[in-house]
Amino acid sequence: MTTTSAPAVLVEGLHKRYGDKRAVDGLDLRVEHGEIVAVLGPNGAGKTTTVETLEGFRRADAGHVRVLGEDPAHGDRRWRSRLGVVLQDNHDMAEATVREIVHHVAGFYPAPRDPEAVIDAVGLREKRSARTRALSGGQRRRLDVALGVVGDPELLFLDEPTTGFDPQARHEFWGLVKGLRDEGTTILLTTHYLEEAEHLADRVVVVADGRVVAQGAPDTLGGRRARRARVRWTEDGTPREEVTDTPTALVARLTSRLAGADGEVAGLQVLRPTLEDVYLGLIDAAHDAAGTTHEETPR
Numbered sequence: 540m541t542t543t544s545a546p547a548v549l550v551e552g553l554h555k556r557y558g559d560k561r562a563v564d565g566l567d568l569r570v571e572h573g574e575i576v577a578v579l580g581p582n583g584a585g586k587t588t589t590v591e592t593l594e595g596f597r598r599a600d601a602g603h604v605r606v607l608g609e610d611p612a613h614g615d616r617r618w619r620s621r622l623g624v625v626l627q628d629n630h631d632m633a634e635a636t637v638r639e640i641v642h643h644v645a646g647f648y649p650a651p652r653d654p655e656a657v658i659d660a661v662g663l664r665e666k667r668s669a670r671t672r673a674l675s676g677g678q679r680r681r682l683d684v685a686l687g688v689v690g691d692p693e694l695l696f697l698d699e700p701t702t703g704f705d706p707q708a709r710h711e712f713w714g715l716v717k718g719l720r721d722e723g724t725t726i727l728l729t730t731h732y733l734e735e736a737e738h739l740a741d742r743v744v745v746v747a748d749g750r751v752v753a754q755g756a757p758d759t760l761g762g763r764r765a766r767r768a769r770v771r772w773t774e775d776g777t778p779r780e781e782v783t784d785t786p787t788a789l790v791a792r793l794t795s796r797l798a799g800a801d802g803e804v805a806g807l808q809v810l811r812p813t814l815e816d817v818y819l820g821l822i823d824a825a826h827d828a829a830g831t832t833h834e835e836t837p838r
């Protein structure tokens with residue numbers, strides 16, 4: 540691992556346009572060594588463009604980008620060997636078997652992981668002699684993940700890694716990613732699964748229209764207001780509801796006022812917003828704000 544205090548990823552004011560489309564529009568991002576950061580955002584928000592710029596596959600129009608201390612536009616082979624990349628698209632690996640391809644890719648790296656252990660870790664042991672064309676979509680994705688981690692990267696990019704996984708495979712994959720983090724791997728992940736971000740990420744970064752609109756730990760994202768609890772109960776046969784920062788105090792008051800002989804308050808529920816609720820609120824607010832900005836300052 541690198542001993543420098545510079546972050547693993549530093550992005551300041553990243554811009555990228557395709558024709559008239561501003562795909563990335565002043566994006567800032569920082570990932571510390573050893574962190575798992577999940578980038579969330581709707582389709583077309585600019586996540587893949589950003590990640591592929593960090594990987595050195597696309598060129599920024601403007602902005603300062605450093606990945607493991609290097610500008611990806613000029614990253615050499617040694618720099619690249621410190622990265623692991625799981626792209627969104629499947630590669631065409633045609634006739635090779637799982638074992639052949641994982642061993643082959645391991646050969647590109649100076650100090651790879653044991654390919655057989657990697658095949659086991661992604662749950663492809665049973666399929667190690669299968670040709671890749673005979674794998675299911677989810678199994679191909681696991682193979683992509685195996686190829687991303689076999690080089691024992693310091694920094695791993697996972698672009699929608701569990702698309703097509705069944706729920707059990709997804710849970711197994713989460714275990715694999717946590718294991719990598721525990722060994723010190725820094726991970727930047729994009730996902731559309733809020734549950735995945737909640738499970739894995741130390742920090743969530745929400746991107747809309749090519750910019751970061753919010754970031755924070757999964758349980759504090761959106762701030763205290765967005766996290767307020769909704770308390771529901773029934774009083775004199777009528778459903779009641781109150782949104783509060785202090786649900787425990789409210790429940791205590793309701794209990795002393797309304798509890799029956801059995802100590803219960805009728806219909807009592809305390810509902811906390813999920814990460815998905817908070818995320819959807821942030822995206823709505825970002826789109827509303829962008830609409831206003833565009834009207835006021837046409838570009």
Ligand SMILES: Nc1ncnc2c1ncn2[C@@H]1O[C@H](COP(=O)(O)OP(=O)(O)OP(=O)(O)O)[C@@H](O)[C@H]1O
Pocket residue numbers: 557560561562580581582583584585586587588589
């Ligand atoms: N090579 C390209 N040429 C033209 N436009 C592009 C290209 N790549 C991306 N775009 C556009 O840039 C915007 C951002 O795309 P990007 O793939 O970065 O979004 P994303 O957040 O990764 O979306 P998704 O969640 O669907 O993967 C989109 O409007 C997309 O259509």
